[in-house]
Amino acid sequence: MSMLTEMGKQAKEAAVVLSVLPTPRKNKALCHAADALLAAKDEILAANKADVEAAVAAGIKGAFIDRLTLTEKRLQEMADGLRQVASLDDPVGKVLSMKTLDNGLIIGQKRVPMGVIGIIFEARPNVTADAFGLCLKAGSAVILRGGKEAIGTNKKVVSVFQKALEEEGLPGACVQIVQDTNRETANEMMRLNGYLDLLIPRGGAGLIQNVVQNSTVPVIQTGVGNCHVYVDESADLEKAVRIVINAKTQRPGVCNACESLLVHESLKDTFLPMIGKALQEKQVEIRGDEDTCARVPGAVAATEEDWATEYEDYIISTRVVKDLDEAINHIRRYSTGHSEAIVTENYTNAQRFLNEVDAAAVYVNASTRFTDGGQFGFGAEIGISTQKLHARGPMGLTELTTTKYIIYGDGQIRE
Template sequence: MSDLVLFGQQAKAASQKLALLDTTHKNQLLEKMADAIEKNSQLILNANAKDLAKAKENGITDALLDRLRLTKERVIEMAEGMRQVATLPDPIGEVEKMWKNADGLMIGQQRVPLGVIGIIYESRPNVTTDAASLCFKTGNAVILRGGKEAIHSNQQLVKILQETLEANHFDSFAIQLIADPSYEVANEFMRLNDYLDVLIPRGGAGLIRRVKESATVPVIETGTGNNHIYIDEDIDLQMALDITFNAKVQRPSVCNAVETILVHEAVAPVFLSELEKLLVPEGVQLFADKQAKAYLKSAELATELDWETEYLDLMLAIKVVHSLDEAMEHIRHYGTKHSEAIVTNNYFATQRFLNEVDAAAVYVNASTRFTDGFMFGFGAEIGISTQKLHARGPMGLNELTSTKYIVYGNGQVRK
């Protein structure tokens, strides 16, 4: 028997216990796990320091190091995220609707756990606690497979969570971590059909593509974020600058950061000149088409690759467009259906953009950085789904459930 089969068996058994755990006990255990994360923050930071040192040896970029790095504040945020999940309404057991059919049967639709969830992810250790807390709250056992970059951090985090469950007399196999980072083990994990009910990849385009191509278990696809902001001809200039600056600079290494700015030709001279003054001192590299480059002193000429790239770094592609239609056509061609935004004072432009742009989150006069389960009020998130089946956008508690029909009769037989 392989280690993964054992993991699967243990997770399946734990999921059956967890599905029966009432909301009060789930919340109490989440609170205790959060307390343990905070109490053991130094152990977590020590483990993270090992990961950071190895990453620096391997020449990982500053932006990717930021995704990996934990600080005292970030560990506290992880614990707070778990506590927030504990305060959220529990969807499990909720009967969303009930009706009587022609035969007098009372038919209801009730939310239930998915069962055992597998998650493959890269770099960010906070995914470990986010995923564990959301799965636990929804009665799902979880098997985590993080990237080799964060292996020490993830092992320490899961060790703390498992020890807390054991100390409180609950099955620690509800949360498990695959420590082997090899592709062979990952491929076996993707085919664990007898035990995994769903697999969720969270990471870059390469990881997601490999999971889609290799997995035989059902997959909920989380997408890359080649996100755009369209600056319309009718704008509040300062608002447009503030939104663009925030979407690119506040945290460039995450999937909801903006990667391309589309600027209407009527406002391009003023807007781009002012934008460059804001971005260049922050170290942002600009890649512009020929028309945009004429208004920018520091920009390099953009190539086709720039329109396609999710930089996850202090880099920004800029294109001047002649109309809203041209902007939306560019988004249709290059967008990854993650987050798209328009900045405008024109009501009709906002309505067209909202109706015609196909993405998990579409914004009017706001930064794309808000595409996040925490910011949407879901507590933590399992990822941003860019597909359309079952779940789309930030995946919170409801997206980690399924439903079953419950039917009450009083002796009915079908004629």
């Protein structure tokens, strides 16, 4: 029996326990895990420091290192996220409908746990806590397979969670980490039918496409974010600057960061120099069309590839468009369906943008950085689904459950 098959077997057994675990016990376990996370702060940060140093020594830099790095603040946020999940309503067991047929059968539908969820992700240690918390509250066991760069951190965090669970009388196998980070283990995990009920990839476009194309386990596609902000002709320019700067620079290495800026042509002589200066003060490289390069000193010419690129870095592509129609058409062509925003004071244009732009989250006069389970009030999130089946947008507790029909009879048989 392979290592992953054994993990799958243990996860199935743990999932049986979780599927009938009362909400108060789940909440108590989550709060205990949050306390344990902070109690092990020094050990976790030491493991993370070693991971970061190894990544830097390997030549990795920029936004990747930011995603990999844990600080006391980020560790506190991970613990807070677990407590927030504990405070949320439990979707498991919720009856969605109930009706009586003419033959007397009473048919209902209720939410039930998914079972065992697998998550393949890259160098984001916070995902370990988010996935553990959400899956536990949703009544499912989870098998995690993180990137090699964060393996020391992830192993330590999972060991803390497992000990906390066992102290609560629950199986440690409710959460497991794949310690072998070779590509072969990821490929084997994609074929773990019979043990995994759902597989969720979190990371860059290459990882996600590999899982989507090669998995025999059902997959929810998440998170590639080529997100746009369109500044309409009626926009409040100071508001637009705040939104664009936040969307691009507040944390550029995440999937809801703005990667492309579209500007109405009537604003090219006013807004472009203004936003160009503001972006460059934040060390953002601007790759623009001819109009942009003519008005923003230091901007470089964009290529066709730039319009479709998720940089996850201090880089933004910028284009002047003649009107709302051209902005929407550009987004339709290059968007990954994640998060799109318009800055406008025109109600009609705002409504058209909301109605005609096809994305998981569409904003009027707000930063794309809000596409996040915590910001939406879901607690931690498992990822941002950019597909349309089962779940779309930030995936919280409800999206990690499925449903089943429950039928009450009194001896009825089918004629």
